[in-house]
Amino acid sequence: MARVHNFSAGPAALPTSVLAEIADEMMDYRGCGMSVLEMSHRSNMYQQIIDDAEATLRRLLSIPDNYRVLFLQGGATLQFAGIPMNLMRRGRAGYVVTGNFANKAHQEAAKYGEAVLLASSEGTNFDRIPNMADINARIAAEAAGKGLDYVYICQNNTIFGTMFHELPDCGDVPLVADVSSCFLSQPLDVERYGLIYAGAQKNAGAAGVTVIIVRDDLIAEGPAFAQTPQYMDLKTQAAKGSMLNTPNTFGIYVCGKVFRWVEQTGGLAAMAERNWAKANLLYDLLENSVLFHGTTQADSRSIANVTFRTGDAELDAAFVAGAAEHQIQNVKGHRLVGGMRASVYNAVTMEDMQALASYMKDFEAQHSLSPRSN
Numbered sequence: 001m002a003r004v005h006n007f008s009a010g011p012a013a014l015p016t017s018v019l020a021e022i023a024d025e026m027m028d029y030r031g032c033g034m035s036v037l038e039m040s041h042r043s044n045m046y047q048q049i050i051d052d053a054e055a056t057l058r059r060l061l062s063i064p065d066n067y068r069v070l071f072l073q074g075g076a077t078l079q080f081a082g083i084p085m086n087l088m089r090r091g092r093a094g095y096v097v098t099g100n101f102a103n104k105a106h107q108e109a110a111k112y113g114e115a116v117l118l119a120s121s122e123g124t125n126f127d128r129i130p131n132m133a134d135i136n137a138r139i140a141a142e143a144a145g146k147g148l149d150y151v152y153i154c155q156n157n158t159i160f161g162t163m164f165h166e167l168p169d170c171g172d173v174p175l176v177a178d179v180s181s182c183f184l185s186q187p188l189d190v191e192r193y194g195l196i197y198a199g200a201q202k203n204a205g206a207a208g209v210t211v212i213i214v215r216d217d218l219i220a221e222g223p224a225f226a227q228t229p230q231y232m233d234l235k236t237q238a239a240k241g242s243m244l245n246t247p248n249t250f251g252i253y254v255c256g257k258v259f260r261w262v263e264q265t266g267g268l269a270a271m272a273e274r275n276w277a278k279a280n281l282l283y284d285l286l287e288n289s290v291l292f293h294g295t296t297q298a299d300s301r302s303i304a305n306v307t308f309r310t311g312d313a314e315l316d317a318a319f320v321a322g323a324a325e326h327q328i329q330n331v332k333g334h335r336l337v338g339g340m341r342a343s344v345y346n347a348v349t350m351e352d353m354q355a356l357a358s359y360m361k362d363f364e365a366q367h368s369l370s371p372r373s374n
């Protein structure tokens with residue numbers, strides 16, 4: 001069996017032990033004579049699967065009892081609208097724009113009310129998280145002025161390779177975070193947030209599941225807009241245990257397996273230590289390289305998505321093309337930014353990192369006479 005070194009930004013590498021377990025259970029899930037793919041979501045057997053997934057996630061993140069856990073569909077993108085629909089009661093929320101996905105969320109929210117731009121790093125091509133003291137001062141001023149229903153951040157910016165290393169101080173205003181690409185990469189203090197959500201296809205499982213963790217009181221009154229589709233009404237979804245309609249049964253089953261794998265391999269603190277060791281292998285290499293350079297400010301570096309380039313688009317393309325010969329896949333940067341990106345999510349191993357680092361060093365040695373254009 002030949003497996004490649006997969007640095008995909010998502011859907012992304014899954015732990016091989018999880019894949020093997022899924023293969024084992026494919027024809028006959030634990031003696032019930034059918035696959036999870038064929039199982040009614042109303043069966044006791046399936047209820048155990050979803051309950052177990054939630055319970056494991058609650059243990060991993062120490063989720064307090066006053067937070068609900070949902071497994072919905074529609075990707076993170078549907079929640080760009082779902083969040084204002086549910087939470088924009090006064091019609092005014094603050095957005096920190098740190099990349100493409102935060103920008104999309106900001107634009108979507110503006111359809112439902114006033115989406116106040118609190119800060120943006122667009123001016124420096126999203127190479128950093130804006131100054132936190134400035135963000136905090138702006139939040140305090142807005143909260144004391146016209147008020148904010150919530151403050152929104154995209155905690156890890158998958159395309160640009162940046163991450164919040166500290167959270168904004170929102171006072172009493174609930175913090176809402178898209179944690180899609182840093183979910184389960186590191187410990188997370190759920191109580192700092194009003195709502196957290198993540199597409200599962202990076203660190204938490206298969207595409208097609210969005211995990212939402214939301215504080216009870218924020219959804220107790222139902223959505224902010226009466227015309228909110230039933231599916232997107234978080235109060236109803238919570239009351240129905242994510243089963244208002246047929247959920248992504250198989251996707252949730254895969255999430256449950258990944259949650260267990262994270263727990264069995266030491267939990268989130270151990271995961272963070274391994275992830276920083278992997279990412280720092282590349283960041284150190286980039287700092288010492290004469291050919292490659294990182295594209296983000298050091299204090300804003302992502303734990304999960306390492307972005308870099310040579311400064312020469314043709315050399316970047318040659319690097320990406322040559323990678324395949326070393327069984328290295330998915331290192332091309334996002335089409336919006338070009339260059340290269342290695343996503344080093346939980347299931348990417350140190351061996352994968354060493355293969356990439358060794359290819360980078362060889363490529364650099366071969367092209368060491370090429371000038372760097374910036």
Ligand SMILES: Cc1ncc(COP(=O)(O)O)c(C=O)c1O
Pocket residue numbers: 009010074075076077078101154156157158159178179180181199
């Ligand atoms: C941080 C972040 N938010 C949102 C999205 C959009 O997710 P989806 O494709 O699940 O809608 C992505 C996708 O890569 C992402 O990385």
